[in-house]
Amino acid sequence: MVEEKVMTSEATVSSDKFAGAIALDGTKTIEVQEDKKEKLGFFARKKKEKKKEASQMLEWKKDWWKALLCLAPCLIILGIFTFYPIIKTFIVSFFPSYNYLRDTFGSFGFDSYVKVLTDDVFWRAMFNTVIMVVVSVPLSILIALLITVLLNSIKKLQGVYQVIFFLPYVTNGMAFGLVFSTIFSPMDYGLVNTIINALGGSSVAWTGTAEMIPYWAGIVVITIYAIWNGLAFKILVFLGGLQAIDKQYYQAAQVDATPKGRVFTKITVPLLSPMILYITITSLMGAFKSYSSVVALFGEDMGNAQDETFITAVGYIYKYFNQVTTSSRGATLLSQASAAALILFVFILIITFVQMWANKKKVHY
């Protein structure tokens, strides 16, 4: 009997909840009583919580207007500039003859979606966008990561180098465009063409209208532009993450004489993985929304005249959106632009979800 009591008490002791109570006498009766007490306590807590909630509700009822008033500026801005356009875009996409200038809707239909999905230019735009995403995003992340690690390991003039690499982030887009138009000028005096000519090659029409720009040349220019443009922000984020990693990990690796490459893959990358995920998602979204870089490099035709060779998904949307005010004939093209915008939105959403799901196991928080 005593043994049974002891066994029961041992079993119960393992539970932290009743440890104090069992320590008193260790009987089953007490255990049951405690259960009852706990149940009573649970209800009492629930009652207390409800009371608290009720009092909070009362406070909310009393002060709701303050909350609303405080949120109002934000809500107004978001309402006008974010929610209203999104809702209107959604609605307009289902009214193919919506006229922007007159704000008349016409009849409901899926014609705009059919037009977009059967348009060769849209699929060319999607293809170009995917190429830019697939090429520029991994490359830019990899380069940013390597530069960050190098920057972090430099002892002298670290601040100076950081400023140099961060400069593109605060540089005006126009200045960026000018620099690139000099580097990739199709003329002989362009920096890249000068080098090619010096090496015995012949000039390439990288940009401009003068000659047909070869597809590969255009993609090379866009990729370099995208990498350069996004590098500074990525370095900044990675550098912040890298400096937050506990030095003990590296010291332990040093003690074990672990090769530097292994330290990078086994310590740096896993511990930076939340940052890498964040940068990957934002870079992907950014790359899917590429537009200004293509216009800056190739003009509003987004490539060779008539062909819109380097048109992107967002470029396709703008192509029709811009026509809305160009002519009263173009005023009905907003529906097509809206349909394309929604298709792109769904596409990015799916890619982002897939990416988050795929990275769940590989990201160490």
Add this chain to the structure above:
Amino acid sequence: MKAKKLSILCAVAILGVSAISLSSCGGKVDNAGEAFKLLTIDDLKAKGTEKNPIVVDFWHSFGHNISEELEPLVENFETEMAKQGLYIDVNMTAVGGGYDGLRERVNLGTRTNDVPTMLLGYPDHFSDYIDNGILLPLDEFVNSTDEEIGIDETDFVDSYWNEVEMKNLDGTEIIAGIPFNKSTEIMYYNASAVDPILKELGYGEEVDGSWVWTNPTWDELATVSQKLREKVESAGGYTWTYNKKPNTATKTTYPVYIDSGSNFFITTAKQWCTSAEEAANVYTTADGKVVFKNETALAAQQYFTEKANQGIWNIPNKVNQSYGSALMNNLEAFISIGSTAGVNNNASPKYELKCTTVPQKSYDENSFRAVIQQGTNAAILSSNSNNYTRLAAWLLIKYLTNTENTTEFSMSTGYLPVRTSALESKTFTDFLADYNSPFGGVTAKAIVATNNERAYFYTDPAFSGSSLVRDRVDTMMISIYCNNKDITEAMSTAYKQLEDYDIECVDRLA
């Protein structure tokens, strides 16, 4: 107390946000968009005071140089009106992005009524404004029996006036605007380099000690251009330096550049026609159909592309430029075909500038000759104006286009006078007569060059979407001349793009 402060702070924030959000909406004038009623000058005098004048918003798209010539005329108008007891304040705004930028700004502002009282624009832009129901027909002003309001429409150059007579939404004919600044295309050339070749070839004649090249043809121009190429290649004979290397990326440089791709296409297509009837149906038709994919236009472009491939001429885009004038100035080209309004850009102290007519296919009796006539007209918009501001705007239009002012504006800018009385006025004829003297301005040279062209002037039919057709033709020409695209294929692509806008395109090559 704390809550009160918070409330005030939030309320101010809301007001601020609302103000910022709504600031894009245009300021409306009193009774904006009211039904039209022709007022009298006395009504206007009674309404406007020195302290509260009637405000006229006037949008144009002139650059700095032309704006500087227009501003004194507008100031004179305000002063003269004030002397008569009419207090009118004109707010001039130069909208960026050229006339297409102005049209876009107006189209964008139509929804929020952020549009001016009056503006300048091309007839196809007016088609948009008619479509959007914001253009005020000027018939009642023009035909008013009140001398202070009405004007003599017969004094305007016929071809200019025909352009502003447009169809309203209900199909009735209206006067959509008043001709304001008109130009055409001419051929500019570096006489220091070209004259010796012209003399050698016997093109033109000597007039008062100066070599004048009259009535050039495209074949003549091609021969001159070929000679220039040969001279450049053998690097001799010129007093100026040809110091730029030919561009190896674009393989060549060209002695001749033709500015506007769309004008180039339309003009040459018409010149390749054999009758006025054929020419009227070679690009677009009066009822808004696109017909430029046809044998005649194709033949014209085959002729020009063949010569372009031989390095005879090209469009400035071929060397990443927008205008031939920049290439002339840099001594990278010798001849440029462009607007008379660009005369000052073509002039340079580095060479003697001469002007002549745009080349024709032929001057044979049976041939058809064509040169584009272009330029903007002044119009009044009804949506953000009332009957007072409309009449005030009309008085400004009347003032700016009177014989004296259209003459003055023309002499200072290179645009052509819009009235016959101005063209025949002593001031203007004296100005032109002096063109060849050392004191004669380049503007006079440009205007004199148009004398021989006036008989061949044509205008595009304006319809809703006609500006889109022009845009697509411009792109098509870049595609043909810079990207070596097959002409028929480029025409088909342009048709496909235009069909996006439900513009009817007739394929006559099919």
